[in-house]
Amino acid sequence: MKRTVLILLFSSISFLTFSQQEEKVWTLRQCIDYAIENNLQVEQSRLNVKSNEQGQLNAYGDLLPSVNGQASHSYNYGQTIDPYTNTFANDWTQSNNFRIGANWTLFNGMRNINNVKKNQLDVMASKQALETAENEISLQVTSAFMDVLFNREQLKVAQSQLEITREQTERTRKLYNAGSVAQGELLNIEAQLAQEEVNKINRENNLNLAVLSLKQLLRISSSEPFEIVSPESFNADQLQMPNQSQSIIETALNNYPSIQQRETEVQSAEMQISLAKGMLSPTISLAGGLATGYSGLRTEVVSVQPSGTREIGYVSGTNQQVVTQTFNQQLRDVPFFDQLDNNLNRNIGFSMSIPIFNNFSTLTSINQAEIQRDIANTRLKQERQTITQDIERAYADAMASFKRYQASKKSVQSLETAFDYSEKRFDVGMINAVDYNTAKNNLIQAKADLLRAKYEYLFRLKVLDFYQGNQIAFE
Known part of the structure; x- marks a missing residue:
């Protein structure tokens, strides 16, 4: 039961939506x-x-x-x-x-x-x-809009004339059946009726083509319902x-x-x-920059301890031995951020390029x-x-x-x-x-x-x- 109600409700909404689109x-x-x-x-x-x-x-x-x-x-x-x-x-x-x-x-x-x-x-x-x-x-x-209006009125005229000719055809047929007119009169009016039916079809085709041209300008699908509003009480004399x-x-x-x-x-x-x-003209520019860096080989002395002496030579003439003090150094790698601070370089300058x-x-x-x-x-x-x-x-x-x-x-x-x-x-x-x-x-x-x-x-x-x-x- 609930399923039936939902289907009916959905169908109603779809119908209303389609009707609104069509209208x-x-x-x-x-x-x-x-x-x-x-x-x-x-x-x-x-x-x-x-x-x-x-x-x-x-x-x-x-x-x-x-x-x-x-x-x-x-x-x-x-x-x-x-x-x-x-x-x-x-x-x-x-x-x-x-x-x-x-x-x-x-x-x-x-x-x-x-x-x-x-x-x-x-x-x-x-x-x-x-x-x-x-x-x-x-x-x-x-x-294109004017063309649609023109062809739509052309179609109305063709339909109106076709209805008049249909009435005349029926009237002539009755007169022919009564013997009041010759068969040639009936054939002529029937030929006129056939011609006006063709004219009506041509007017319908012209209107459809005019509507299609307008739709294409608007980039609207040819299958989509489309209707335009005629200007109300249009009077060219005014x-x-x-x-x-x-x-x-x-x-x-x-x-x-x-x-x-x-x-x-x-x-x-x-x-x-x-x-x-x-x-x-010459080009004048201002340039500047900051640069720094880090090296894995950069070390610094932490402490120095005496380790003894070392002979380095003799005194000329006396042959007295000359010695020097020796030391043991304790090194460490300079930390990364310390190197960045110590190696910081600043530069600024002007340059001029002259086209020759x-x-x-x-x-x-x-x-x-x-x-x-x-x-x-x-x-x-x-x-x-x-x-x-x-x-x-x-x-x-x-x-x-x-x-x-x-x-x-x-x-x-x-x-x-x-x-x-x-x-x-x-x-x-x-x-x-x-x-x-x-x-x-x-x-x-x-x-x-x-x-x-x-x-x-x-x-x-x-x-x-x-x-x-x-x-x-x-x-």
């Missing part, structure tokens, strides 16, 4: 935010920022002194000079060496300081590149065109991340020239840095030109889309009236199926043109709004 719908803003969070290109830009931040930290570290320690423990067999007793050793010898040293570059042509400034600029440029990548994926998601494209261009050239990135890259290239020229000739490497580095500066300036000009052209094209496309929308709207209104009139005449047998299908196809095409112009107009306006620094979203 989830996505707004345009949610799609953009999700894509920015999960897109691989954006992730690579984030990693570039982190990499440049580590380079900046390394540049700051170059301003500080470097401190290193060294220790060794060795054994020697055979004849050698003990550095701590300055005597020959022929037996097994143990020794230790310890050293700690510091080196600080005091001046090197301002290269360390300029390197810090360059890395700061590189971090800034990578952050601007990240924002540029986010902008690019935002526009891609917006375009959207306002900007006064002129020039004001948008000026705003974008001053604030758009890709422009700022290129400008920062130019500044970084200028700083690289200063770095290269710094190689012409280095195989043209400094000259070529300066020339290469200047070339890279020119390349960065060219990229900046190209980016400004690209942004200007994109805005001018988007503005022109928006104007053209709005005009097409207005024209298509009037066309749909006229063709709806014409189709309504044709439908009534077809119902009473005043026109044949061919004329009826012509009027209906004209209306379908006009509605498709209206939808295409509507969403193209909306997308172009969102692009122009985006270039002015505003987020893309439906109110």
Whole structure:
């Protein structure tokens, strides 16, 4: 019994979880935010920022002194000079060496300081590149989102027209069975029905492909339930065109991340020239250290005791014997820490390196840095030109889309009236199926043109709004 209850409870929770997942719908803003969070290109830009931040930290570290320690423990067999007793050793010898040293570059042509400034600029440029990548994926998601909306409305139109044609087919079949119309009329309307069923399938396929494209941008599994929110009460007539494209261009050239990135890259290239020229200057360094060591041969006298005399010679002429006192010495090995204290050595000094000739490497580095500066300036000009052209094209496309929308709207209104009139005449047998299908196809095409112009107009306006620094979203 308990097992049954647990199974039912688990099934209920699983069903609720699946239902909640299935019912989830996505707004345009949610799609953009999700894509920015999960897109691989954006992730690579984030990693570039982190990499440049580590380079900046390394540049700051170059301003500080470097401190290193060294220790060794060795054994020697055979004849050698003990550095701590300055005597020959022929037996097994143990020794230790310890050293700690510091080196600080005091001046090197301002290269360390300029390197810090360059890395700061590189971090800034990578952050601007990240924002540029986010902008690019935002526009891609917006375009894909609009494509889904467009194809979904296209499908609705196709379904609506298919239902109308089905009703007309049933009505014509009844008239044919009653002998009121010829068989050719029924065949024509049935052919129209078959064609519209194909159109509906094509619209469904287009919608599925549009949804798949959006899912791929978001890196969502194709099998995962996915639904987007349509903008509420969207009316293209209420959207306002900007006064002129020039004001948008000026705003974008001053604030758009890709422009700022290129400008920062130019500044970084200028700083690289200063770095290269710094190689012409001398380098002044301060160095110091402490060193000590231990030798297993180092001994000291503990006590001295007289042991007698020893003949060392004779006095010339008298042959009187000359003797000297002899002693017995008691020795011991000098303790480890005593030797470390006694052998302690301190050193400090300045050094200066003056570049005289280095195989043209400094000259070529300066020339290469200047070339890279020119390349960065060219990229900046190209980016400004690209942004200007994109805005001018988007503005022109928006104007053209709005005009097409207005024209298509009037066309749909006229063709709806014409189709309504044709439908009534077809119902009473005043026109044949061919004329009826012509009027209906004209209306379908006009509605498709209206939808295409509507969403193209909306997308172009969102692009122009985006270039002015505003987020893309439906109110």
